[in-house]
Amino acid sequence: MTAALEVRGMVKSYGGARALDGLDLHVAAGEVHALLGQNGCGKSTLVKALTGVHSPDSGVATVFGRELTYPVTAPHTHGIAVIHQDIGVVDQMTVLENLGVNAGYGTRLLGAVNTRREKRVYGDLMDRLDISLPFDTLVSDLAPAERSLLAVVRAMRLLEAHEGAGQLFILDEPTAALSGGEAERLLALMRRMADLGAGVVFISHRLAEVMEVCDSMTVVRAGRAVATSPVARTTREDIVAAMLGRRMEDFFPAPPPEPVRSGVNSARTRLVVDGLSGDVVQDATFTVHAGEVVGVTGLAGMGQEELPGLIAGVTTPRRGYASVDGTRLAGRSPREAIDATLALVPGNRLRDGCWIAGSAAENLTLPVLSRFARPWGIDSAAETDHAAERMAEVGTFPNDPRLPMAAFSGGNQQKVVFAKWLQTGPGVLLLDEPTQGVDPGAAHDLLEDVVEIAERGSAVVVFSGDHEQLAAICHRVLVLHHGRTVAEITRASGELTEANLLHACETPAAA
Numbered sequence: 475m476t477a478a479l480e481v482r483g484m485v486k487s488y489g490g491a492r493a494l495d496g497l498d499l500h501v502a503a504g505e506v507h508a509l510l511g512q513n514g515c516g517k518s519t520l521v522k523a524l525t526g527v528h529s530p531d532s533g534v535a536t537v538f539g540r541e542l543t544y545p546v547t548a549p550h551t552h553g554i555a556v557i558h559q560d561i562g563v564v565d566q567m568t569v570l571e572n573l574g575v576n577a578g579y580g581t582r583l584l585g586a587v588n589t590r591r592e593k594r595v596y597g598d599l600m601d602r603l604d605i606s607l608p609f610d611t612l613v614s615d616l617a618p619a620e621r622s623l624l625a626v627v628r629a630m631r632l633l634e635a636h637e638g639a640g641q642l643f644i645l646d647e648p649t650a651a652l653s654g655g656e657a658e659r660l661l662a663l664m665r666r667m668a669d670l671g672a673g674v675v676f677i678s679h680r681l682a683e684v685m686e687v688c689d690s691m692t693v694v695r696a697g698r699a700v701a702t703s704p705v706a707r708t709t710r711e712d713i714v715a716a717m718l719g720r721r722m723e724d725f726f727p728a729p730p731p732e733p734v735r736s737g738v739n740s741a742r743t744r745l746v747v748d749g750l751s752g753d754v755v756q757d758a759t760f761t762v763h764a765g766e767v768v769g770v771t772g773l774a775g776m777g778q779e780e781l782p783g784l785i786a787g788v789t790t791p792r793r794g795y796a797s798v799d800g801t802r803l804a805g806r807s808p809r810e811a812i813d814a815t816l817a818l819v820p821g822n823r824l825r826d827g828c829w830i831a832g833s834a835a836e837n838l839t840l841p842v843l844s845r846f847a848r849p850w851g852i853d854s855a856a857e858t859d860h861a862a863e864r865m866a867e868v869g870t871f872p873n874d875p876r877l878p879m880a881a882f883s884g885g886n887q888q889k890v891v892f893a894k895w896l897q898t899g900p901g902v903l904l905l906d907e908p909t910q911g912v913d914p915g916a917a918h919d920l921l922e923d924v925v926e927i928a929e930r931g932s933a934v935v936v937f938s939g940d941h942e943q944l945a946a947i948c949h950r951v952l953v954l955h956h957g958r959t960v961a962e963i964t965r966a967s968g969e970l971t972e973a974n975l976l977h978a979c980e981t982p983a984a985a
């Protein structure tokens with residue numbers, strides 16, 4: 475079979491640290507190939523080397539038989555397209571305008587874009603891919619998966635403009651922010667792209683999806699390929715063992731013992747949400763007790779993205795309120811919520827969670843900076859020691875608080891953001907997609923911390939589209955549909971399963 479991508483002995487160091495240590499990789503044309511590994515094992519570094527963000531120190535990469543020369547310029551002319559999670563489509567423009575952004579094809583010199591012809595070309599392309607997107611719809615009105623489909627269509631058109639080159643698509647955690655049904659649409663498209671002859675590399679921490687869509691996989695550990703095999707001949711447990719270098723018994727920790735919620739010995743109510751409404755969320759009303767882990771889920775756009783910000787005062791509610799330990803929040807500032815010991819670990823790490831140019835220590839100590847204030851200024855040695863301890867607790871790699879956040883892999887940035895809020899000992903902890911982009915080993919460790927903090931008496935709310943995770947770690951899960959709570963599934967009922975949660979999200983009337 476033709477090799478879409480052949481990498482031999484690729485090495486890349488940052489300073490003294492080797493991110494790639496002689497990496498080998500073979501991706502055949504016509505297959506979906508999973509590139510797997512712990513956070514920081516070198517996956518993004520490989521992608522950056524193939525797309526010219528930086529050059530490797532040594533090693534050879536061949537795309538459809540043509541060897542790349544470094545630095546790689548204009549990767550699309552070599553047949554390489556990368557679809558990132560943050561896919562770079564413009565919300566305020568229509569689908570067609572987005573498709574035209576990087577395409578000069580329809581234009582004549584100083585002439586207008588030939589819209590009819592462009593629509594026909596893209597229409598044919600979408601037919602081949604077995605998808606359809608409404609050309610005149612604003613991208614902001616598309617479903618999340620459709621934004622990714624759009625990015626793929628745009629990339630494919632760009633590659634097809636270079637006849638002769640094959641097509642190598644690298645999808646870097648494209649489904650991380652999608653719920654189950656939405657992710658399926660993208661998986662189907664990946665399959666279709668491979669069936670049309672492209673080589674498709676799927677970088678993901680979501681192993682269920684890998685098992686579903688991929689033909690083969692390579693596991694990378696510390697910059698080297700440590701396992702490669704057809705997916706049909708491996709198991710999820712084997713993959714994780716290859717990633718971590720040890721077997722993991724359970725993918726998720728068990729929730730803490732269920733607190734008693736009513737009666738004389740009942741656990742104290744820590745969070746009250748009463749009639750809270752925003753743009754999407756309507757009349758959210760629930761309580762969370764000390765020691766409880768409560769999930770909130772729904773399909774994309776149903777309100778679970780908005781609710782954490784409403785509770786934490788990041789967005790001012792239209793109606794209703796939240797209170798923490800009896801203190802009613804006005805909902806107008808996050809500071810007020812933080813003072814009431816409510817912590818929100820935000821979902822979009824780059825937008826809300828971290829200061830990318832700052833060091834890990836500066837990011838981590840932000841909520842507790844006053845502890846390091848001395849008459850002469852900040853005691854940065856104490857600050858760094860403190861950050862190193864907290865980072866070790868959540869297993870950040872490398873454990874060097876002086877490095878800028880930009881030097882950490884995505885999953886490790888998430889661990890720093892997590893540690894930042896855990897250290898405040900929150901009475902109420904809101905976690906928005908807490909393990910997005912985090913590898914299964916690290917996700918297990920982070921969730922163990924969540925369980926522990928609940929055991930120590932915090933009230934925890936997890937907002938997530940990952941139903942397997944919610945079913946595993948929560949005492950009960952609320953399901954939102956068009957902003958309203960349409961179901962509450964409890965562990966005690968024995969009904970709290972991944973399948974039931976998905977069913978309740980997709981067919982709310984039956985829930």
Ligand SMILES: Nc1ncnc2c1ncn2[C@@H]1O[C@H](COP(=O)(O)OP(=O)(O)OP(=O)(O)O)[C@@H](O)[C@H]1O
Nearest residue numbers: 488493513514515516517518519881882883884885
């Ligand atoms: N600009 C940089 N400066 C210093 N070190 C870096 C830089 N970029 C990456 N690294 C280091 O290189 C290693 C590989 O990082 P990379 O981003 O390739 O990991 P990854 O496998 O993509 O992880 P994730 O699954 O978390 O996205 C990590 O140890 C990371 O800290």
